[in-house]
Amino acid sequence: MKIFRMITFQYFNAFTNMALDEAIMEFVRKDISQPTIRFYGWEPSAVSIGVFQGVRNEVNLDATKNTGVDVVRRLTGGGAVYHDRLGEVTYSLIAPLEMFPTNIIESYRVICDDIIFALKELGIDAVFSPINDILVNEQKISGNAQTRRNGILLQHGTILYQVDVEKMFSLLNVSDQKISDKLIKSVQKRVTSVVDQTGASIEDLKKALVMGFKRNREIAFGDYSEQEKSRAQELVKERFNNEIWTFRL
Amino acid sequence: MMKTNSITRKFGKLLCLDVTYGDRIESLKITGDFFLHPEETLDQIVTELTGVAVPIQKDVLIRKTRYILDSNEAEMIGISVDDIINTLEEATQ
Numbered sequence: 001m002k003i004f005r006m007i008t009f010q011y012f013n014a015f016t017n018m019a020l021d022e023a024i025m026e027f028v029r030k031d032i033s034q035p036t037i038r039f040y041g042w043e044p045s046a047v048s049i050g051v052f053q054g055v056r057n058e059v060n061l062d063a064t065k066n067t068g069v070d071v072v073r074r075l076t077g078g079g080a081v082y083h084d085r086l087g088e089v090t091y092s093l094i095a096p097l098e099m100f101p102t103n104i105i106e107s108y109r110v111i112c113d114d115i116i117f118a119l120k121e122l123g124i125d126a127v128f129s130p131i132n133d134i135l136v137n138e139q140k141i142s143g144n145a146q147t148r149r150n151g152i153l154l155q156h157g158t159i160l161y162q163v164d165v166e167k168m169f170s171l172l173n174v175s176d177q178k179i180s181d182k183l184i185k186s187v188q189k190r191v192t193s194v195v196d197q198t199g200a201s202i203e204d205l206k207k208a209l210v211m212g213f214k215r216n217r218e219i220a221f222g223d224y225s226e227q228e229k230s231r232a233q234e235l236v237k238e239r240f241n242n243e244i245w246t247f248r249l
Numbered sequence: 250m251m252k253t254n255s256i257t258r259k260f261g262k263l264l265c266l267d268v269t270y271g272d273r274i275e276s277l278k279i280t281g282d283f284f285l286h287p288e289e290t291l292d293q294i295v296t297e298l299t300g301v302a303v304p305i306q307k308d309v310l311i312r313k314t315r316y317i318l319d320s321n322e323a324e325m326i327g328i329s330v331d332d333i334i335n336t337l338e339e340a341t342q
Contacts, residue, residue: 025306049289054280057265077284077327079263104286131261131284131326148286249280 002099005222006213007038009089009206013047014072019235022075023228024094025152034220035095039206039212040085042090046070047171050078050145054249063171073246074156076145081158082168086155087193089205091115091164091213101151105130108144111155115142118159118212122200128182132157139192159209160193161202163212251275256340262327268340270303271282277337290323294333310334324331 012020017040027033049058051074058080064071069082083090093111098145100107118128119134119141126142129135134142144157165187194205213219224232239245252269257265269275277299282326284317285291298310314330317323 050282052280054278054283054292058278073289075280077262077288079282104284131327137332146284149290176304229270247342249278 002035002096003218003220004095004213004217005034005036006206006210007036007223008210008221009039009041011043011085013044014042014048014070015085015236015241016232017042017109018048018072018074018240019232020224021092021094021154022235022239023231024092024163024224025149025154026146026231027228028094028096029152029197030152033225034101034222035093037091037093037217037219038206039089039091040210041085041088042070043071043085044068044070045085045087046083047080048072048074049187051081051147052077052249053080053103055247056112058173060171060173065169069171071246072240073248074145075154076147076156078143078145080172081143082171083158084162084164084167086202087162087164088158088160088204088210090155090156090158091209093213094154097151097153104146104148106225108132108146109154111145112142113158114212115144115157115159116208116212117215118208119194121208121211122194122198122204124194124197127198136157136192139190141194141197144214160191162195163188163191163193165191184199188226206224257281258332258334258336258339260328260332264328264332264336266333266336266340268331268337270341272303274301274303274337274341275306279333281328283325285320285323285325287323290317290321293317293321298337305334305338305341307334307338308320310337 132144146155251271255267263281265280267278
């Protein structure tokens with residue numbers, strides 16, 4: 001069994017976060033880096049959009065600029081996400097494809113089961129909801145997205161610690177609907193968070209996630225290599241903090 | 250005369266088409282919150298569909314688009330080839 005490197009929670013800006021994922025993918029593919037599970041936050045808060053989304057359709061660019069919120073296009077599909085600095089824990093899992101089921105939904109399920117285990121440790125009963133969500137009583141607590149390239153799987157996702165729906169709506173464009181109290185209440189009913197469900201602290205959530213991802217894997221705690229950090233900074237310039245990439249759709 | 254249309258449909262995931270067309274499809278943008286592995290396959294699909302005659306020949310385009318997916322061993326999640334081509338037909342009517 002291959003040993004995973006686990007990198008505990010650190011803050012980075014949006015561009016570096018996404019670039020680290022891609023850099024690690026490259027080094028895992030070359031067998032220079034171990035399969036990796038990393039936990040991270042977003043400093044400053046950011047909006048990430050899916051690889052196939054139109055940035056102007058999804059993001060209120062005036063609002064993000066005025067509030068100092070970064071905007072980044074991910075490598076993965078899925079929807080636009082507001083990543084509040086204090087509101088979530090994000091993870092990425094990067095590993096050779098052969099370590100996970102070929103069936104994409106099944107591979108989502110395997111990884112999401114680790115998050116469900118972590119939430120259970122906090123007293124939260126959550127379930128996997130295909131394609132890529134984790135729900136508590138029909139309310140979303142975690143969204144996940146995956147890409148597969150050159151034999152490497154990357155899945156990243158957020159676990160909501162606390163949600164500010166009004167802030168989220170001020171930054172994301174909600175299709176053809178004005179932000180109304182009714183709409184905010186409607187979304188509040190569809191989204192939940194650890195704070196909504198328990199009295200757990202964000203540190204409790206981080207510890208539980210480490211336990212969840214460790215339980216079926218051999219893990220060695222580690223950090224980013226100098227090569228990975230250096231490559232990530234190249235990718236920040238070439239791609240993730242580059243308007244050609246961000247505004248390509 | 251050129252027409253433009255923007256159409257969004259919800260399948261398993263959202264699919265948005267922005268199309269400019271006259272006798273042929275002049276430009277096409279496919280966006281949404283779906284998944285497609287490998288992601289670069291979408292550029293090939295857009296290239297294939299750009300320039301085709303309007304009204305579109307749905308069966309032919311479904312076959313050609315499926316071929317692109319098969320030849321790239323690509324997997325689309327949240328939308329299907331039929332969803333793309335049916336929405337394209339709707340957008341160009």
